[in-house]
Amino acid sequence: MVHADASNFAADVTKQEAYQQVLDQAEGLFYEQRNWVCNLSNAAALLWHAYKSVPSPSNQVNWAGFYTIDHSVPSTQPKQQLILGPFQGKVACQTIAFGRGVCGTAASQKTTQLVPDVDAFPGHIACDGDSKSEIVVPIVNGRNTLVAIIDIDCTVVNGFDDVDKEWLEKLAELIGKSCDWP
Amino acid sequence: MVHADASNFAADVTKQEAYQQVLDQAEGLFYEQRNWVCNLSNAAALLWHAYKSVPSPSNQVNWAGFYTIDHSVPSTQPKQQLILGPFQGKVACQTIAFGRGVCGTAASQKTTQLVPDVDAFPGHIACDGDSKSEIVVPIVNGRNTLVAIIDIDCTVVNGFDDVDKEWLEKLAELIGKSCDWP
Structure with missing residues (x-):
């Protein structure tokens, strides 16, 4: 198999169909491969190319990736970080x-943050001023401990809806159980 | 600082100027941050956006990133892998x-592989059939042990030259000494 083909999406796919392909391809790529860096790297590529293949606003996504728990900060410290x-x-x-901005809030509350307008979110961190909306989904391991988050940014407000939430939560579940986490 | 600005390159930069910016920005980003996943992720972003900002053939780069040593394979085994x-x-x-294709050869020989036409390279692995030329640069740690490689693919033959080799080797040296490797 030419691996790059996994990130080729048909021209007229719907958002649901693109997410379904992301999930199917991710499941195939994670088969007998539990290295979290390898799997998150390919998952980011799948998500990115999926968004670029579907209609607006999804094709306006400008960042798709992951943050993980920073183990260089001792867990005895009051504040963890991503x-x-x-x-x-x-x-x-x-x-x-943890607790700071959209990502930090998703991490500390272990709940998906669907933010239609990041400028209205208290304490939003502007890594990129072009980002206008954001969705962040927590990833937990088999013991329900937070290990990472999925973070997707879009250059327009209202870039994400409940369809994104539903599918990214499915992807988060697959990733959480498919990797050996540090 | 808005971090995304680090990957904004002026419209008329030369390849040398773009590489200089990559190196300068990488040095800044690595300051007081030695996490290898974090640093390689940002370095891949810098390289990608640099290539997209300079004239052909560099703007035809279709893959820019890293492979590292796979520590799930015991070092007592005859063959290591990336x-x-x-x-x-x-x-x-x-x-x-190790030893397989362009990446495996760079890893086993610990030397840069500048390949003008991948189809002429013995044992080339076609992860993406669109890739026609490739440059792979080894990254070693402070004890001169291979820890990773930089891998860049281009959709046209002769995508890379000695300027790429020179600057990517500088970047590899910076990355090698700036991260704590597993």
Whole structure:
């Protein structure tokens, strides 16, 4: 199999169909491969090319990737932080404290944050001023401990809806159980 | 600082100027941050956006990223392998045996492989049939042990020259000494 084909999406796919392909391809790529860096890197590529294949606003996604728990911060410290993982898009903030901005809130509350307008979100961190809306989905391991988050940014407001939430939560579940986490 | 600005390159930069910016920005991003996943993820973003900003053939780059040593393979085994790290581009091969293809040859010989036409390279692995030329640069740690490779693919033959080799080797040296490797 030519691996790049996994990120080729038909020209007229719907958002649901694109997400279904992301999930199917991810499941295939994760088969007998549990390395989290490898799997998150390919998952970011799948998501990026899926978004670029579907109608607006999804094709206006400008960042798709992951943050993971930063284990260089001792767990005895009161505040944990996230650290940048594999992604597609422009250079991004390296660390984000739990509770700070959209990513930090998703991490500390372990709930999906669907933010139609990031400028209205208290404490939003502007890694890229072009990003106008965002969805962040927590990833937990088999013991329901947070290990990472999926973070997707879009250059227009209302870039995401409940369809994105539903499918990204399915992807988060697949990723959570398919990788060995540090 | 808005981090995404690091990947904004002026419209009329030369290849040398773009590489200089990559190196300068990488040095800034790596300051007080030695997490290898975080740093390789941002370095892939810098390289990708640099290539997209300069004239052909560099703007025809279709994959820019990293493979690292796969530590799930015991070092007592005769054959080591590389495993996919952070990148920008389409889904890629997950593991590559030392000595196999362009990446595996760069890893086993610890020398840069500048390949004008991948189809003429013995044992080339076609992760993406669109890739026609490739440059792979080894990254070593402070003890001169191979820890990773930089891998860049281009959709046209003769996509890379000695300027790419020179600058990517500078970047490899910076990355090698700036990260804590597993």
